[in-house]
Amino acid sequence: MSAIAVTATIDTVMAVGRTTQLSASATDADGNAVSTSFTWSSSSAPVATMDGDGTVSAVGPGSVSIEASAEGEAGQWSVRVVDADLDGVTALLSDPFANALIESLDLDTESPIVELEADCDEALGIGDVLAIRTCLEGAVDVESAEAGSDPALAILDLFFQESLRKLRLDS
Secondary structure (H helix, E strand, C coil): CCEEEEEECCCCEEECCCEEEEEEEEECCCCCEECCCCEEEECCCCCEEECCCCEEEECCCEEEEEEEEECCEEEEEEEEEECCCHHHHHHHHCCHHHHHHHHHCCCCCCCHHHHHHHHHHHHHHHCCHHHHHHHHHHHHHHHHHHHHHCHHHHHHHHHHHHHHHHHCCCC
16 A cells, blocks of 8 residues: 545534544555555544544544554545534524525526525535635625615625624634
């Protein structure tokens, strides 16, 4: 075995209380896949813990390196755990009033707001904090640019701004 690669379904920021499944793959010197079992470990149990199957659980804020090792080789995935309020973001994005405002807008399927809803729903589903931030920032940009012409957009802009604050990426 020559190398081990560790991959995740999320980017490099997790919220406290969330879990994600990691996967590892091994290759030989020629780049061919090698079948093996991996031992998983965390560099900081107060930040994230590991199960034997590659499930990482975010425990507390901080940075951590997750390692998959086999036959003397190791691969790593680094993640920063933040105290993001993803439940609060979900509540804001699913707020009946906000949804009624979105429905009141004359939007086509190519609208950034429609795309935002799908992107944010998917990112929230897997707990990908950076993807959530990206889609919310996109929504704020759209809302802010158009808010002066439509009161519904001005109110939605406040919802999206508050959702961004709940991510707490500066902590």
